[in-house]
Amino acid sequence: MSEHHHHHHDVSGKNLLITIVLNIIITISQIIGGILSGSLALLSDALHNFSDVLSLVIAYVANRLAARRNTEEKTFGYKRAEILAAFFNASILIGIGLFLITEAFHKFYHPEVINSIWVITLGMLSIVLNALSVFLIKDDAHDNINIKAAYLHLLTDVMTSVAVVAGGLLIYYFNLFWIDPLVSLLIAFYLIWASIGLVKEAFSILMQFTPTDIKIEDVIKAIKSIEEIEDVHHIHIWKLNDKSTHLEAHLDYKNNLLLEQTGKILDNLEALLYHKFKITHTTFQCEYKRNDNKNIINN
Structure with missing residues (x-):
């Protein structure tokens, strides 16, 4: 029996904590703005950001657990804590995506007047803070599936916030209120598409399947x-x-x-x-x- 040890990039707990705080700020501001403006796209982005807060907290806890030493009672330690966290986080994203799809169709049939200034302003805030969050954990995402799941959350947030701002501008200049649920639909489909691969990867590890890169x-x-x-x-x-x-x-x-x-x-x-x-x-x-x-x- 043998074990080959090699070095991996150490995940920065400090950076994860900073991203948690940033996403709490985004979530609270977008919930308030979404309610005041009547924008489903903004509330969708807020819900997505709230899932980021949860995913980052889970990622942080799982990362701390995985670093614990093995014991006689736990001979593999908590090595799979991060895989469980990645599976849970990606599954939650798929669930959120399905919820947003149903809400978007409801909005299509029952359109509402939207205050686009709130949508544009808070969308811009989300872009800036999420871009900073992505930068903070980018290096850790390369060789850690748990951080990769959290990174995916944040990266999709940047892109969805861009879509929210674009939708807000179209509403402001052209009163195209149907753009709001359309943006929400695009966010939902992207969430599901981006998460399925991560769920499959984490599931294959948990089920002890042969790695796909090994024949x-x-x-x-x-x-x-x-x-x-x-x-x-x-x-x-x-x-x-x-x-x-x-x-x-x-x-x-x-x-x-x-x-x-x-x-x-x-x-x-x-x-x-x-x-x-x-x-x-x-x-x-x-x-x-x-x-x-x-x-x-x-x-």
Whole structure:
């Protein structure tokens, strides 16, 4: 069994806390403005920003949990806390998107006069503060699925706020009040589209599916390229989180080797699998002429 350790960018808790405060300011101002102006698009953006506050709080807590050390009671620690957070956050976004679609259609059939000044002003405020939030956590989003989910929330907020402002300008100059629910619909569809991929990725990790970038047949070929290994079976490959990929398998040796010899062979094999597939943790059961099930995947 082995574990290859490599450095990852440390997530900044301070930056996450700042983005939480910024999004609380946006949410409160947009709720007040949405009620006073009668704009569904502004309230939609406020609801989206409120989901950001929740997602950022969850992301922060999950990040702190994931940093805890493993114990005898929790041998994997809280490594999957961030995956659960990402799955929850992305699922919430899809739910919000579906809610906004129903509200937008209601507005189409029952249009209301909207105070566009509120929409434009608060939309601009949202653009500025969300752009700052995106800048603060941009680096952390590259190699952390949990922060990536929060980053996605914030990035969509910038774009949806641009749409809100554009809608407000059209209402101000041309009295096109149907633009408001249309913008809300566009926000909703984008939310759903942007979140589905993240839900699928987090779900596949939680279900311990084989990572999509790894082909079992390629791993088998690499393992059998080691001269002393005759065959490999009972393979399982899964991700513990977005940083750690695990593999376990039974290895059939061609000869009845000493334990010291098999250890040297495993060292070479583990290095090969890490450099070729980024598999960070391996567990092998070494066998010689054992009469067991030789299926590659064991049910």
